Structures are given as C-alpha cells and as structure tokens.
Amino acid sequence: MVKPTDIVHALAGTYSLVNNTVYNLTTNTQIPSTWGDAPAGLLTYTKYGFMSAVMSATVPAWRPTDIRWPPKDADPPHSWELVGRHSLSYAGTFSLNASVANTKTQGQLLHGPIRTASVPVMINETQARYYTVAERAGEVYLNVWLESQGLRSEIWWRRIVKG
Template sequence: MKTDHIIAALAGTYSLINSTPWRNGTESPSPWGRNPVGLLTYTRYGYMSANMAATEENVRPLNIRWPPKDTDADEDWVLVGRHAMSYAGVFSINQSVPATKFGGQLVHGPMIAASVPAMVGSTSGRNYAVHEREDATYLLVSIPSDDPNFRSEIWWKRVVKG
C-alpha cells in the first residue's frame, strides 16, 4: 500500500484510553497515572501532535492556573511538568518495515515543538496496530526500545476521522 494511502487511513484525532509501560514482563507505573487524558492527531498532510497528562490530584495540582503567578509553588509546576507531555511535528511511514493501514511503524519527527526541550528536532519510531470494531476504531501504539526488558503500549480511540 502506498504511504500516502496509509497516512490518509490513519488521519484523525484519537483520545487516550490507556498508557501502560512494562518492565521485565510486569506492569510499571505510568508517568500519566491510572486515568490519563490526552489527544493524538495525525493529519493527511503528514503532521502530528500528541498530548498526555495525569489527572490524579497528587500529581496534578488543581490550585495553579495559566499563566503562572509568582505566588505559585515551583513544586506544583514541577509535578505538572513531570506528569504531562506534549510534542508536535511531522510524521511518516517507516518504509523499511512492512506497513498497511492496519499495522506497521511510524516515524514521529523531527519534532517542531515539545514540552521536553531535548525532544525538539528528534525523531522516534512508533509501532502501530489499527483495530476496527463495531463501536469505534482503536489504535495501539507501542514504543520500540533497545532494552529487551522494557515496552510501552498506548491505546487510543478515534474520535474524529481526518
């Protein structure tokens, strides 16, 4: 299948359902907690953005607002930064891995903007698997790792077809 057809099939906005890191075959705590929120968007023009955040009050203080005030505790903003991530840039299909509209590997990046400064300009692979069900389309994104004892799985539900 041509890469532009795959990109068109993936295009849309997805809502975060679950983020699960695994270490040595055991589920590890997610930096986004047990009830994360987020959106992942792929456009048919080859751009993407991802936003994820925890919702638990112990890691997501409700007493701070944007814009930050001088009276805000730095510790509160540290928690927000540690338990949220956003990045955006271009994306493409990794052509060295067999790909269809149902599975393959994406390349996120180079990143144009990111909440983590070191991510700007970076690229990273994401394996994807599309699961079409009666109720919705689900996207499983897993992050390849050089560490054979670590894997991360993120489930998304399509909310808008793009």
C-alpha cells in the same frame, strides 16, 4: 501493494487517549504509568503529514489546583514540577518508516522531526512508533507503542474524528 499516502489517509484523524501500559522488558512485569490509571490526551495525525500529541494524568495528587496559567513568581515550584512530570506534549511531522512493511493496520511511524515539545530535548528528534489499528463494536482503536531503555510503552487511542 498499499501506497504510503493511502496508509497516511487511513490513519488521519484525532484520537482520544484510552490508556497507557508500561512493561519492564527485563522482568516482564507491568510498572506504573507516568499518567496513572485514567490518563487524558489527544493524538492527531493529518493527511498532510503532521501530528500532535498531548497527554496528562488525571490523578488528583498529580493535578495541583493551586496554580493557573500564566505562571506567577509566587506559585509553588512543586506544583509546576508535578504538572511537568505528569504531562507531555509535542508536535511535528510524521511519516512511515520505509524499511518496515507498513499496511493500513500495522507498521511503524516516525514522529519527527519534532518541531515543538514540552520536553526541550525532544525538539528535532525523530522517534519510531509501532502501530496497530483495530476495530471493535464500530469503534477504531490505534495502539501505538515503543521500546526504549528496557521499557515497552503501549498507548491505546480511540478515534473520535476521522481525518
């Protein structure tokens, strides 16, 4: 039997977003992703039980160039709306769901309680994420997916730094 700490240590690292595929579970069809065809992002799990995720679209129409940080009163509201609709960030703790058979290559993670998020309603939530780890050509890939509101979102990440 694999100890939970061994699984957490095996998952620890920083991953680069490869793609996100979303399926309608009722019609069994693929639907467009919030982040488009070539999203950008990083996912980090630490061996101490913390995680952070940042994801955003790279579609030029969703990445306005007429705004800069910090926001200004004169900025076009529509530009900030696009940024908000096509990006997500959150961070908090993570753990293994003890009611699921977890291994170093598959199981279920619990993200949360979430401590900070670009979507305020996520704060203090705990969200379940299934995971599968795969190795291909010497690279480690992490598939994290969830099912909610009739949709299945599969997000593939490639490890860029082992934790």
